[in-house]
Amino acid sequence: MRESKRSSGATAPPRRRRDGPRTVELGLLNQRLGYFVRRLQVWIFQDFISRLAAIDISPAQFSVLAVIHANEGLSQSELAATLGIERARLVRLLHRLEQRALLRRLPSCADGRRHALRLTREGERVLARAKALSDRHEDELVRRLGPERYRMLLETLREF
Amino acid sequence: MRESKRSSGATAPPRRRRDGPRTVELGLLNQRLGYFVRRLQVWIFQDFISRLAAIDISPAQFSVLAVIHANEGLSQSELAATLGIERARLVRLLHRLEQRALLRRLPSCADGRRHALRLTREGERVLARAKALSDRHEDELVRRLGPERYRMLLETLREF
DNA sequence: TATTGTTATACTCTATAACTATA
DNA sequence: TATAGTTATAGAGTATAACAATA
Numbered sequence: 001m002r003e004s005k006r007s008s009g010a011t012a013p014p015r016r017r018r019d020g021p022r023t024v025e026l027g028l029l030n031q032r033l034g035y036f037v038r039r040l041q042v043w044i045f046q047d048f049i050s051r052l053a054a055i056d057i058s059p060a061q062f063s064v065l066a067v068i069h070a071n072e073g074l075s076q077s078e079l080a081a082t083l084g085i086e087r088a089r090l091v092r093l094l095h096r097l098e099q100r101a102l103l104r105r106l107p108s109c110a111d112g113r114r115h116a117l118r119l120t121r122e123g124e125r126v127l128a129r130a131k132a133l134s135d136r137h138e139d140e141l142v143r144r145l146g147p148e149r150y151r152m153l154l155e156t157l158r159e160f
Numbered sequence: 161m162r163e164s165k166r167s168s169g170a171t172a173p174p175r176r177r178r179d180g181p182r183t184v185e186l187g188l189l190n191q192r193l194g195y196f197v198r199r200l201q202v203w204i205f206q207d208f209i210s211r212l213a214a215i216d217i218s219p220a221q222f223s224v225l226a227v228i229h230a231n232e233g234l235s236q237s238e239l240a241a242t243l244g245i246e247r248a249r250l251v252r253l254l255h256r257l258e259q260r261a262l263l264r265r266l267p268s269c270a271d272g273r274r275h276a277l278r279l280t281r282e283g284e285r286v287l288a289r290a291k292a293l294s295d296r297h298e299d300e301l302v303r304r305l306g307p308e309r310y311r312m313l314l315e316t317l318r319e320f
Numbered sequence: 321t322a323t324t325g326t327t328a329t330a331c332t333c334t335a336t337a338a339c340t341a342t343a
Numbered sequence: 344t345a346t347a348g349t350t351a352t353a354g355a356g357t358a359t360a361a362c363a364a365t366a
Binding site for chain 1: 323324325326327328
Binding site: 235236237247248250251265268271273274275 | 350351
């Protein structure tokens with residue numbers, strides 16, 4: 001790693017040493033993929049949230065609607081496991097979407113413990129609108145990254 | 161987008177329709193880079209946290225130590241701006257690290273309002289240990305992604 | 321016994337606003 | 344007046360544990 005020289009701590013910082021450097025160095029972080037993944041993720045969330053603010057749909061809510069749409073009748077446990085959300089957290093998340101009449105928790109015919117999740121008509125409409133808005137978010141990512149790098153990123157991360 | 165057919169909602173799901181599908185589809189999320197960026201970020205944090213649990217250093221604390229190490233004497237505002245952390249949150253973060261004697265908030269000679277941040281000897285030692293442990297985390301990422309894709313990801317995200 | 325949905329708790333993170341002391 | 348550090352607050356996310364109903 002080419003960071004080894006600086007990480008010894010003895011070599012001189014890049015700018016003026018007096019008090020507070022104006023150009024702040026990332027140091028070790030330059031060799032940490034996680035740092036840059038987090039920065040990208042923060043940017044993506046901010047852009048996504050602002051674009052979907054008009055319909056008041058968060059990234060988590062979007063993912064919930066999308067997965068229910070693609071798997072009508074699935075249970076809360078299955079949904080939670082798919083999205084990596086705690087069952088306990090999902091309860092409140094679904095409760096709010098149900099209050100907004102975007103989905104319903106129907107009794108499962110086969111298993112009395114389960115709920116079968118379904119989007120309402122309004123839920124489908126909101127999801128369609130959310131898709132349109134988030135398509136523009138995706139377009140912005142393509143524009144910033146370039147189409148080839150965007151594709152490459154999407155495929156690489158999808159496999160991970 | 162090859163998701164357009166399914167997103168119409170009319171075509172049949174991939175598995176049994178009866179009650180709860182075992183194979184849960186991601187639907188729209190397959191075309192959302194942010195979804196996969198978040199999943200990678202969650203995996204990275206979990207791996208990082210478990211590897212550095214022995215020295216009780218979180219990702220945020222690691223980034224703070226690394227940037228102070230690389231920019232001795234910088235102020236809290238500069239640090240906050242660099243890492244995208246709120247000044248208000250940084251206060252508590254630094255307080256704990258100072259309690260653990262990993263860093264000190266020295267009075268800035270030039271500006272009475274500022275603190276000049278410095279790692280202590282112990283702080284440098286802990287950072288060195290954190291670097292060693294997180295190097296293994298990074299190795300694991302290289303192993304999972306393959307060296308070429310790791311390099312490509314790091315360079316792409318660094319530029320973003 | 322084990323699982324599903326639920327409630328409750330605690331801790332972290334994020335986003336604000338407001339205060340103080342310095343400039 | 345503006346900025347640096349601080350305090351306080353509220354909302355969301357994460358991680359648990361425990362409980363009732365059901366399997």
